[in-house]
Structure formats: structure tokens, C-alpha cells
Amino acid sequence: MKPIYIIGFMGAGKSSVGSLLATLNHLQFIDTDIFLEARFRKSIRDMFVEVGEERFRQREHSVIEELSGMNDTVIATGGGLPCFHNNMALMNETGKTVYLEASDEALFDRLCLCKRTRPAICNLSEEEIREFVHATMLKRRPVYEQAQYRISAEQLMNRDDEVRLAQEIAENLNL
Numbered sequence: 001m002k003p004i005y006i007i008g009f010m011g012a013g014k015s016s017v018g019s020l021l022a023t024l025n026h027l028q029f030i031d032t033d034i035f036l037e038a039r040f041r042k043s044i045r046d047m048f049v050e051v052g053e054e055r056f057r058q059r060e061h062s063v064i065e066e067l068s069g070m071n072d073t074v075i076a077t078g079g080g081l082p083c084f085h086n087n088m089a090l091m092n093e094t095g096k097t098v099y100l101e102a103s104d105e106a107l108f109d110r111l112c113l114c115k116r117t118r119p120a121i122c123n124l125s126e127e128e129i130r131e132f133v134h135a136t137m138l139k140r141r142p143v144y145e146q147a148q149y150r151i152s153a154e155q156l157m158n159r160d161d162e163v164r165l166a167q168e169i170a171e172n173l174n175l
């Protein structure tokens, strides 16, 4: 089976729902952020600082190209990955794409809880995060919406919600 790509904004739940989807369906799970960190032996945060966003996006592109050949794998992508270097088209051509959809408000609430580890927002105030989510989603939404499947991740508070979403994706994809 071709790869299943889980896409969406930071805080949408890609990694938690993606890894559950993989476990429940006996598939392999890869998170592109973790894959990049292992390959370059650096945190995403340090990579952003040391080589800059452009190089980071090139690295993401080569990684998703490489992973696109994998079978029986759920791949949770970094939030920005679909929006650079034609990666959305690449993913649509090589596998199934699932967009975890959430409103700007829900994303804002979740990001405020875990901003420390995220280079794009770790130095921003709450008001700046709100503006960042809004402005970035305006640009990214049209790309995310090219996914073949859209699943609402608006309600994602606990493990039960994550399991429910993973099951919903499995049903939609006839796994």
C-alpha cells in the first residue's frame, strides 16, 4: 500500500493521530520532523536558526521525496511541508493525503500550550501567535485543501478524541 500522508497546521494533531492510525492498522509511522532531526542530528529549532528556513525547506523536500517510495507507512509531515517545493502535488501523486482540519481559534489555543518547542512561534506573544496563525493559515489553507481527504480535528482534547479521529481516517480510507 502506498503511503498515507497526514498534513495540517502545527497543533492540528498530525503526529499523535498519525501514530495511532499506524498502530491500529499495523503500519509503520514516520514523522518528517523527527526523521529530519535524526538525519541531521539537530533539533528543528536549531536547524532553523543555523541554516535558515530556505535550507530547511529544501531538506524537507528531499526527505519527502525519499519517503514517498515507502509502502505501508503513515507519514505525518511538518506543518509547512505541503506548501513548499510542490510537495503537495508530489504527495497527491504518490499516496493518500489526509488534511486534519481545525479552525484558527482551536489551533491558537493548542499552540499557546506548546509554543516552546516550535521555532516559528517560540518568541511570540499570545497576540502575535494569534496573528501568525491567521496570516499563515490564509496562505496555507488553499494548499491543505488540495488533500484527498479532510477530517475535522476541531475536537482534540484527549486520547479518546485521537483514537476516534484515527478510526475515522481508517474508515474513510477503507483500511
Ligand code: S3P
Binding pocket: 008, 009, 010, 011, 014, 033, 044, 077, 078, 079, 080, 081, 118, 119, 120
Ligand atoms: C513548521 C511546522 C513544524 C516544523 C517546523 C516548521 C511550519 O512541524 O516542521 O517547525 O512551518 O508550520 P509541526 O507541524 O509538526 O509542528
